[in-house]
Structures are given as structure tokens and as C-alpha cells.
Amino acid sequence: MKAIVYTKYGSPDILQLKEIEKPVPKDHEVLVNVHAASANAGDWHLLRGTPFLVRFIYGILKPKNQVLGSDVAGRVEAVGSSVTQFQVGDEVFADLFGCGFGGYAEYVCAHENVFALKPANLSFEEAAAIPTAGGTALQGLRDQGHIQKGQHVLINGASGGVGTFAVQIAKLFGGEVTGVCSTGKMDMIRSLGADHVIDYTQEDFTQNGQSYDLILAANGYHPIFNYRRALGSKGTYVMTGGSNAQMFQAILLGPWISMLGSKKMGNLMAQPRHKDLVFLKELVEGGKIMPVIDRRYPLHEVPEAIRYLEEGHARGKVVITVK
Structure with missing residues (x-):
């Protein structure tokens, strides 16, 4: 072969x-x-x-x-x-x-x-x-992020493989979703159901004074303390992709930051799960995600x-x- x-x-x-x-x-x-x-x-x-x-x-x-x-x-x-x-x-x-x-x-x-x-x-x-992108988005939001209905959820890297699934899944779980992407991809992210879209070439979401209950970082790079600033008082940050610096900060500093306050920050190492694959299949067949x-x-x-x-x-x- x-x-x-x-x-x-x-x-x-x-x-x-x-x-x-x-x-x-x-x-x-x-x-x-x-x-x-x-x-x-x-x-x-x-x-x-x-x-x-x-x-x-x-x-x-x-x-x-x-x-x-x-x-x-x-x-x-x-x-x-x-x-x-x-x-x-x-x-x-x-x-x-x-x-x-x-x-x-x-x-x-x-x-x-x-x-x-x-x-x-x-x-x-x-x-x-x-499988990989959908499973990562699902586990990041549901299992590690513990997403709840009505939460303000931000997806950094919303236009990538994981991000496009994450926007749809976050909406499915009842979140008010903000997607972060480049200028030319904003309409696509809106079409996937995002309530708000931030053009990262024009605005830094970690500096604009807004706070979020859950941030899923599927791409890009911001220092972990900038992500912490963008979290609400009991917010959660989940790193699923991005630069090597972003990954190492989530792995090495995330647990310490989580121990010192009410904000939870960490890294997701997604694992293939048959039950998640079946769940994603059912969502697709039901017309809920694509x-x-x-x-x-x-x-x-x-x-x-x-x-x-x-x-x-x-x-x-x-x-x-x-x-």
C-alpha cells in the first residue's frame, strides 16, 4: 500500500x-x-x-x-x-x-x-x-472548562480546526460566545454562532477591560498573566494549542496560579475517547455542529x-x- x-x-x-x-x-x-x-x-x-x-x-x-x-x-x-x-x-x-x-x-x-x-x-x-479537533474542543469546554449555560466564553484562535468546533459547542452548551480571529475570518465565525467577534489585529482582548468566565486558547499567544487578567473572579483558562511558550506557561505556571487564587488555569492534553466520538457523531447527525x-x-x-x-x-x- x-x-x-x-x-x-x-x-x-x-x-x-x-x-x-x-x-x-x-x-x-x-x-x-x-x-x-x-x-x-x-x-x-x-x-x-x-x-x-x-x-x-x-x-x-x-x-x-x-x-x-x-x-x-x-x-x-x-x-x-x-x-x-x-x-x-x-x-x-x-x-x-x-x-x-x-x-x-x-x-x-x-x-x-x-x-x-x-x-x-x-x-x-x-x-x-x-475526531481530534472536535474531541479537543469538547473536552476543553465540557470536561476541563466545566462550561455552564449563560457563561461568557472566549475562544482564542476561533477560526482554526479546534476553534471552529469550540465556537459551535460553546453555543450548544448555552454560552455567550466571543471568538477571536483575524479580519478576513470574522464573518465565518459569526456564521458559526458567535455572539461577538474580536479582530486580534485591531484589538487585544486581554487589555480591553472585558472579563470572561471561560477562556479556551486554541491558538495564538498571550502571556498567561494576561489571560488571567481577562478572567472573571472565578474564571477558568484552558490551553489546548498555540505557541510553545503558551503551552509551557500553562503547564508550568498554571497549577501555581490556580493554587494562589480562585481563577483556574491549566493545559488540556486531549485523549481519544470512543464515547466522545459517538457524541460528536450524534451532534453532527442532529444538525447541531458541522x-x-x-x-x-x-x-x-x-x-x-x-x-x-x-x-x-x-x-x-x-x-x-x-x-
Whole structure:
């Protein structure tokens, strides 16, 4: 089968389209013919091996897993002898983050519990845009942010993959939502349901005197104490993405700031959860949320897709069409 492979850390230029061995499902695994995948910030972090701490998990000198890609959607081609949830021909989608990645390939093999039936009303490309970004937004707002109806919620990086889901999910949970994005993306964020939109090129939300009950930082950078200033007296700040400085401040300083006052600040390490995937599927099928896709690239153009995503200007998701 064809796959995008990397054997050392570096820029997207080192990615190569190669023929590798097609996987064979074990007893509890399913083999999926991948129709689409999607790119995430984690791809270029793993590709470059940055921040360096990720290498202690994924390989110090070279990557343990040589095929990137966590989000996939496709059709079941074969099932292991003990599989009970799926049969050949089922249309499924998944987040492969916890089982070795491998989405930038014609086939993937993983435990049946990793997959869920694809939303019936979406194409494979649309379904592949959901797992990582949708799951991160959901866990950041609901599980770590403990969002409540009527709260003032700000999404920094509202126009990216996580941000576009976060705006919709925050509205679904009854929040009064402010989205932060660049000038050309303001209308899109309003169309997703945001009550207020701030153009970060014209206004700094951490300096305008407004306060929020919950801030989800999905992109960008502000010093953590600036985020703290923008929180209400019992507000919560959740960092789900952005610059390395933003991440390290949330990890290292967030717990200390939380201990010293009533404002809670921290970092979310989102994890793939089957129940969340099913929940997102139900929201999509109910017409309550929808993925936003910026660009589509064929499999052999994954380097260009990751390069574009790394620039930080994508409107929603970047999708890879495999079949």
C-alpha cells in the first residue's frame, strides 16, 4: 500500500510517498480502507520532534511511528476473528492518536474500540475532519472548562480546526460566545454562532477591560498573566494549542496560579475517547455542529498540507483525500 513515511525528524520536505506493507488485522482489530484523513498541529510537532519533550515518548533520535496522521475515515475491509462491533463494508471514522497513528496511508489497522460509525450525513472528507479537533474542543469546554449555560466564553484562535468546533459547542452548551480571529475570518465565525467577534489585529482582548468566565486558547499567544487578567473572579483558562511558550506557561505556571487564587488555569492534553466520538457523531447527525474545511490535498501532497497548516492561517480543517 502507499503511505507517507518519515524516518527522521525535520521539515515537511523529508516526507516521502512509499510502498509499505499492508497491515493484517489481529483478533480484535479492523482493517480500514482509508478514504480521507485530516492534518492536525500534532503532525508537524511530531514531524519536527518539537518541543523536545515529545521525543521522550515518540523516539529520541528518530520517530518510533513512521506514518503520521491521527484522523481517518474509511470503509472496513476486513475484521479480526473476535470483532463484534463492525462488519466488512461499514463506514467508520477514528482518532488513531493512542494507537500509533498511521492515517496518511491507504489502509490502517487498529482495535475495534478505536472506531465509530461515520456520521451518515457526512462525506468521508467531512468525517475525517472531526475526531481530534472536535474531541479537543469538547473536552476543553465540557470536561476541563466545566462550561455552564449563560457563561461568557472566549475562544482564542476561533477560526482554526479546534476553534471552529469550540465556537459551535460553546453555543450548544448555552454560552455567550466571543471568538477571536483575524479580519478576513470574522464573518465565518459569526456564521458559526458567535455572539461577538474580536479582530486580534485591531484589538487585544486581554487589555480591553472585558472579563470572561471561560477562556479556551486554541491558538495564538498571550502571556498567561494576561489571560488571567481577562478572567472573571472565578474564571477558568484552558490551553489546548498555540505557541510553545503558551503551552509551557500553562503547564508550568498554571497549577501555581490556580493554587494562589480562585481563577483556574491549566493545559488540556486531549485523549481519544470512543464515547466522545459517538457524541460528536450524534451532534453532527442532529444538525447541531458541522466541520469547517479549508483545503483538501491528495495523499502525495501531505507535505504541502502540513506546511500550510504550520503557517497557522487555516480556516477550519485541512483534509487529505486518500481515495
